[in-house]
Amino acid sequence: MMQEISQDSLAAEGRTGRTRISCPGCGRNDYVAWPAAQPAYHWKCFNCRKEFDLHRGAGH
C-alpha cells in the first residue's frame, strides 16, 4: 500500500534530492530541489534578493 504524503514539498525533495548551492552574490548557502535532468537552476536569493542562473559542475 502506498502511503499518502500530506506534504507535497517533502515528496518532491525525496524525488529530486536536495542540492546545496551558495549564492554568488552574498555567499549564503541554501538547499534547493534541483531536478537532476536540469542543467541550470534559476534561483532567487532570499538573503540578498538577487537572482541567478546556477549551473552544475561549479568549479569550471
Ligand SMILES: [Zn+2]
Ligand atoms: Zn545572496
